[in-house]
Amino acid sequence: MGRVTQRKRIDSWLSDMDGVLVHEGRPVPGADEFIKRLSESGRKFRVLTNNSIYTQRDLSVRLAGAGLDVPAESIWTSALATAQFLDDQRAGGSAYVIGEAGLTTALHEVGYILTDLDPDYVVLGETRTYSFTQITRAIRLIEGGARFIATNPDPIGPSTEGSLPACGAVAALITKATGVEPYFVGKPNPRMMRSALNEIEAHSETTAMIGDRMDTDIVSGMEAGLFTILVLTGVTQRHEIDRFPYRPSLVVDSVADLIDLI
Numbered sequence: 001m002g003r004v005t006q007r008k009r010i011d012s013w014l015s016d017m018d019g020v021l022v023h024e025g026r027p028v029p030g031a032d033e034f035i036k037r038l039s040e041s042g043r044k045f046r047v048l049t050n051n052s053i054y055t056q057r058d059l060s061v062r063l064a065g066a067g068l069d070v071p072a073e074s075i076w077t078s079a080l081a082t083a084q085f086l087d088d089q090r091a092g093g094s095a096y097v098i099g100e101a102g103l104t105t106a107l108h109e110v111g112y113i114l115t116d117l118d119p120d121y122v123v124l125g126e127t128r129t130y131s132f133t134q135i136t137r138a139i140r141l142i143e144g145g146a147r148f149i150a151t152n153p154d155p156i157g158p159s160t161e162g163s164l165p166a167c168g169a170v171a172a173l174i175t176k177a178t179g180v181e182p183y184f185v186g187k188p189n190p191r192m193m194r195s196a197l198n199e200i201e202a203h204s205e206t207t208a209m210i211g212d213r214m215d216t217d218i219v220s221g222m223e224a225g226l227f228t229i230l231v232l233t234g235v236t237q238r239h240e241i242d243r244f245p246y247r248p249s250l251v252v253d254s255v256a257d258l259i260d261l262i
């Protein structure tokens with residue numbers, strides 16, 4: 001598919017990260033030019049990722065390593081959204097966390113105590129090394145009354161080698177064992193879109209959301225009233241689009257096709 005022409009005025013941009021800009025640290029071809037054009041244009045943008053592994057600064061450095069210049073403050077993660085949610089709900093609470101520094105740092109920063117002794121919550125995030133011992137602990141704490149929160153419902157993440165099991169798949173394992181469903185804070189939870197729109201003072205009618213997953217990025221963008229753009233460099237394949245009861249505003253092969261829309 002060639003480059004698409006502008007059909008609608010887009011003043012602000014929200015973009016997913018994994019499967020749109022990078023695959024596990026490797027850039028998607030054209031993503032560097034897309035980000036460069038976006039920065040030079042002065043248009044407001046945020047990268048919205050369900051990946052809860054890294055902190056904003058970690059991600060900014062990782063993206064820079066892939067040739068993408070995205071400032072830390074332009075990145076919003078499901079880990080930060082989860083910490084904000086818990087701080088709103090129960091300030092100064094406690095949690096047993098399965099996850100990486102992106103999540104533990106965010107929770108510490110809002111004043112949470114991380115413990116496996118009678119925590120208010122079990123918080124499941126993303127990691128590449130899920131531990132059976134930790135999952136067992138989480139199951140027993142939930143059985144004992146801890147509330148179950150998960151950063152993101154994605155069952156898999158994209159990588160150049162193939163699918164990676166993600167938070168949603170591990171949450172399903174814990175749900176099967178306990179009968180308890182988690183509350184997911186990441187996309188498609190509208191909290192992710194709303195906080196980004198508020199922060200950049202953008203209007204939904206003139207904002208686009210780019211994503212590679214119909215069931216997280218596109219549905220939440222659609223529900224928030226944004227112009228939604230599905231790219232085919234990540235999880236959702238072209239033949240799967242029609243299976244969903246909602247459609248993206250636009251489908252393109254990759255972000256490289258969007259450079260001329262900025």
Ligand SMILES: O=C(CO)COP(=O)(O)O
Binds near residue numbers: 126
């Ligand atoms: O990491 C993810 C699932 O494993 C999803 O990240 P994105 O929201 O950036 O695609």
Ligand SMILES: [Mg+2]
Binds near residue numbers: 016211212213234
């Ligand atoms: Mg993605």
